[in-house]
């Protein structure tokens with residue numbers, strides 16, 4: 001519909017809204033489905049590349065540097081080290097979490113590439129590079145990476 | 159390879175909203191200016207190469223189709239490139255290769271974004287099933303990388319503020335620039351709110367509507383001051399892999415190295431460069447990545463990258479002043495060409511003969527660059 | 536111009552999803568996709584693979600077919616579309632499948648893979664690389680393909696009206712009928728022949744049958760077109776290895792061209808852009824042609840525009856029984872390559888984009 005006022009019939013239409021809605025059904029491929037099944041059991045299981053031996057979590061169907069499929073499943077730890085992070089303080093449309101929140105790249109023990117997740121139970125300004133953090137599981141059986149509600153400083157808030 | 163020159167350049171006035179033009183009107187504004195600069199018309203053009211960032215930014219699928227008429231492409235080849243944020247640069251490279259390969263003689267290349275007709279932050283941050291809802295736009299993605307650079311390089315906080323001020327001072331000399339902040343101060347940048355800690359509001363680029371166009375040709379006989387394409391490169395690496403150095407990505411290093419080798423020049427021979435800097439900290443990062451300075455932040459601190467400095471970076475004001483995303487990369491390439499043509503007006507680097515244009519995209523993984531010069535290869 | 540050869544090809548059989556409800560016979564089998572398993576090849580259903588795995592399967596197959604390795608590749612170019620995948624930058628994760636490390640010279644087009652092949656061909660003419668790897672993938676089953684295609688239309692005047700692709704193709708079909716150039720029976724004959732041919736094709740797993748004289752009993756969806764006149768969408772992926780001065784079928788010419796989108800400003804009974812693209816690619820009459828059809832009337836228009844009176848058209852069944860958006864154009868090149876490998880002297884591959892054959896790309900392949 002036109003935003004312009006219909007009573008001003010001589011005013012040109014300069015803008016109109018044309019909302020579009022498209023529904024997609026996203027399927028989890030087998031590798032992701034395995035990962036999600038494990039996460040329901042509160043396990044973090046990655047996959048190892050048969051060529052470079054690197055472990056990815058979430059698992060990758062194909063090693064991004066070797067272009068071979070990865071089959072071997074590897075149990076990872078529930079704790080890790082903050083590789084780097086930022087504090088999101090800006091609100092935006094469609095945002096799920098309330099700012100400010102800490103978004104971190106966490107190198108989970110037993111894996112070789114960082115996982116992007118949230119750090120909680122700590123004031124944003126207290127978070128440091130190299131900080132050890134551990135997973136806090138959500139009680140709800142969510143088949144997504146949100147099954148880990150967030151990571152918190154290992155052994156509680158410092 | 160056939161020597162290829164930029165013989166016409168045009169760009170729009172960039173602004174947060176350009177409600178005075180439709181998308182076809184926007185791209186046409188840039189294209190007609192480029193053609194006028196080249197002394198040509200649409201009839202002289204053999205092919206059109208269009209670049210823009212994700213279709214979801216404006217909600218039009220494969221917009222090259224409906225823009226064919228506006229760009230005079232009817233009855234000709236119309237090509238569309240998309241390589242994320244680097245797309246403007248990649249598009250210029252693809253267009254240059256259309257000429258250097260001998261496939262076409264004169265190519266019009268155009269890049270645009272009309273961010274006001276959609277919501278880029280939304281398009282960049284859609285929660286995807288199975289993943290935690292941590293996406294927070296480009297700033298949310300790059301802020302941790304910037305933090306890692308600051309930590310690694312032991313850079314003081316004021317470097318980011320300095321670039322933010324310097325680029326806005328440059329942009330104040332460029333009437334096409336979106337942000338016009340001639341009186342901006344370090345204190346203002348420092349006092350502006352943190353959006354994605356450590357990135358402050360005034361250390362970020364704006365969201366713009368805008369377009370840019372160039373005419374590339376193997377025939378520069380009608381052009382008084384062509385910019386010759388001396389070296390080009392597009393290099394990519396995967397988004398996420400074990401041991402990846404995202405602060406100083408290998409694909410970026412190789413992209414620069416390819417250009418220097420193809421152009422037969424060394425970085426210290428450049429007179430200026432237009433680098434893709436959407437957050438102020440990326441200037442020192444790319445200076446190091448491209449081998450322009452050993453310590454990027456020290457070069458900034460010493461004032462080497464200001465107009466009048468040793469290697470002026472983004473004399474046009476860069477992405478920090480205008481960011482029509484899909485066009486931002488090509489603007490860097492076009493501004494580099496303007497410098498060596500001597501047509502950069504108030505932001506001209508005196509006597510510039512060799513300049514680099516650069517763009518990056520995705521998670522610092524897609525790189526495009528070219529080196530242009532005033533002398534025919 | 537350097538002579539460029541198609542030295543290797545790889546593809547996943549299209550996973551078809553919407554055959555006309557009145558097709559008879561065993562509808563179709565969901566194809567199994569063969570990928571590298573822990574102990575040799577394994578067969579998986581299409582839904583079991585993500586985009587990177589699809590790309591891995593086809594690029595590895597194409598390189599093996601070419602007798603080359605990843606290290607030999609100087610340039611990579613791919614084609615895909617975010618709206619079909621339902622997420623922005625969908626090509627970024629797909630890049631994992633090709634192993635772009637150490638960093639490669641790489642590019643992407645938001646177009647069919649046939650256009651990625653065009654960019655790779657241009658790059659090989661530029662002359663700094665000798666081997667290019669081209670791939671395309673499409674998983675249109677994730678989203679509403681017709682609605683996505685409607686978003687190609689002019690956003691100010693046409694897209695808000697939301698005409699489905701078959702409505703626009705109906706305009707084109709009606710123009711043919713009105714001009715006395717075709718009848719609804721002609722359209723049905725094209726479809727029936729395509730499905731018959733596809734049933735015999737190695738790579739098309741559809742085996743449904745459409746009986747010509749019964750097809751016309753079904754109601755029109757967008758007069759004069761019926762459901763069967765529209766291609767069945769499918770998921771799939773394909774890859775091609777191009778080599779300069781190498782072996783394999785050679786690209787004699789490749790060119791593309793665009794018409795205005797506006798239906799009112801062009802003669803819908805023909806395709807000027809297809810004719811111009813064909814001429815720019817070298818013209819002449821091929822022995823065999825593989826067309827990218829989204830609607831049956833397009834076969835009649837292209838037969839005329841591309842000069843195919845004498846040619847064998849779509850012996851594989853073509854894309855009416857299985858159209859993989861963003862991939863079909865590249866699989867036409869693969870089908871044409873296989874015709875030349877099988878003895879054809881000259882084969883044409885076609886790709887189209889936009890409503891009513893707006894944009895067309897023609898590749899002519901000849902024996903080396």
Ligand SMILES: [Zn+2]
Pocket residue numbers: 049050051052053054063064065066067
């Ligand atoms: Zn590996």
